[in-house]
Amino acid sequence: MIEVTDLRLSFGKTEVLHGISCSVAESEVVCIIGASGSGKSTLLRCMNGLERPSAGSIAINGHRLGPGEKPTDLAVVRRDVGMVFQHFNLFPHLTVLSNITLAQRRVLGRTAQQSEERARMLLDKVGLADKADRYPDSLSGGQAQRVAIARALAMDPQVMLFDEPTSALDPEIVGEVLTVMKDLAAEGMTMVVVTHEMGFAREVSDRVIYMDHGAIVETGRPDELFASPQAERTRAFLSKVL
Amino acid sequence: MPLYFGDLIPYAGELFTGLLISLGITAVAAVAGGLLAIGLYLGRASRRALPRRLAGAYIEVIRNTPLLLQLYLIYFALPQIGVNFDPITAGIIALTLNNAAYVAEIYRAGFESIPTGLNEAAAALGLSRRSTFVDVQLVPALRNVIPPLTNQIILLFLASSIASIVAVPELMHVMMGITSETFRTVETFVVGGLLYFGVAFLLAMTSKLIETRVIRWKVA
């Protein structure tokens, strides 16, 4: 589904990603963990073209995103890939419902009725059916993030990217978002999640990638990586966060 | 030193007319300048270098030279090449051209202060450049520009006094006329000052009202 080959990215003169290679299979749930500045969000953002690699390539469903990709490829990729941001990024001047229907209508060409039906169905699924006509500023953080997830799902993506989805939430609200994500995983959605929630990573992911200083240090199944990490750095990181 | 405001009473009508003319000049320059500024902003934000540089140069020149000088050029210098404007037209043109530069920058700030996250979300959803502009950026940008725009109108109103220098019969010019007739300098300026202040204050209150009604949401 996602194929990353020797990906390099530099901001100006500073190289931030040093030759990353990894892959994500269909229906796989991959969690990327690591300290701040390790490049995990940057890597994630390469997967839907928000960051452009300086060298190497990413292929999503066969569509290449390399240094010289064309705009049409980008549009196709973005249709297949949905993203949920740390700070939700809901459109403040639109109602919750409009937030979810906007891209459906403009990008997918669905009719108003079709997109509204889908939107209400998804809102119901994330438990917020009654908030359809509210504005984002009246929602709590957890509710806003669930709406953001619904908004991304409305596009029927094949892959969902999550960039620290719970980092901006109060601890007691984190759970409601993680529940939605767990259900999504159980339904077989391909997910790549950058997170600090080790519990979630251990429970739900099929594979965990630990990154440090712009490179993948170790990757493996959660029970293996958390219980007996191979690399010294992984051990050091885990001992600090667990 | 005794102050006697009574001498000013017969001039009340003149003062009022002067104020109306000031307001009229302000309104025309505000609307015309606001429209011209749209063109300037689009030029500034264009992806082609020529419109960007032209608009940018215009804005920089206007913002780094005094309004008075711009008025001098329009009213005193253009006749040298045969372009003659009557005082009120010259005043309006100068104020419009000047206002447009500042309003264009207000538009720019309005768009640039939209949180990048919103633009990223729009991109991630696959929205086209046009749709991003119209559906995601326009309304928040409009709400962003309302406070600085209303402030700019107040500044424009105060700046309209510059037309007095080319003998446009607006409020400041009327005031100078009254002082030369009555010699009640302090009183005239106090009354005139209160008129300017009063209008500016009303405009500021109106803008606060608009802000609280229109800007209803916080970015989430």
Next chain:
Amino acid sequence: MFQSFGPDDLLLIAQGAVVTLVICSLAVVFGGTLGLALGLMSAGRIAILRWISAVYVGAIRGVPVLLIIFFVYFGLPLAVPGTDVPDYLAAVIALSVFASAYVSEIVRGSIAAIPRGQFEAAEALGLSYWSRYRFVILPQATRIIVPPGIGFLVVLIKDSSLVAAIGLMDLARSGNIVASLTANPILSYLVVGAVYFVICYTASAFARRYERRLSTRAVAPGVGDSLVVGSGVEK
């Protein structure tokens, strides 16, 4: 007969420029000091001082600069009978008054931009009002003040052109004189405009460079932060 534009005219313009720079500098000194005091008053805890400052600033900023200049030039001799107010003195006084109101707002905004925590920490350490402001608050405020301060300087230089209306031989008025001497107003005013532009543009460019360096300076975290959540966090 009219002379053609020559070095004498440039000299006149240069003299006008000097006059403009001198009166603006004086206005910055006097107006800036008064503005600092007003700004501290309006950011302070004593309600009556805040009120006085607010009324003063509101009045000055609610009337045209031209009015202030005329008021000082024509009104002051009447208010203080017997005094003769030469044009340059009236100009400096008027511009100082104008500057003080502007600077007061900048100072107030800069103090407000400093996180509450700095005030609280300074108080908790037992520092007196003057010590707090002298050693903790104002040093940090100064760094914030510079960009809008320079922006204001540019405004002052441009608005100072209005003193031409009371006959003072500043840069703008030198343009008038040269224009009538040479019967070439276009060239005269363009030259004057170019001088204004160079002065103002360099000042603005300096402010922009200073603003870029602001983020790397030793200022408390949170100073000058954008207040908008969701503005994109880089990792």
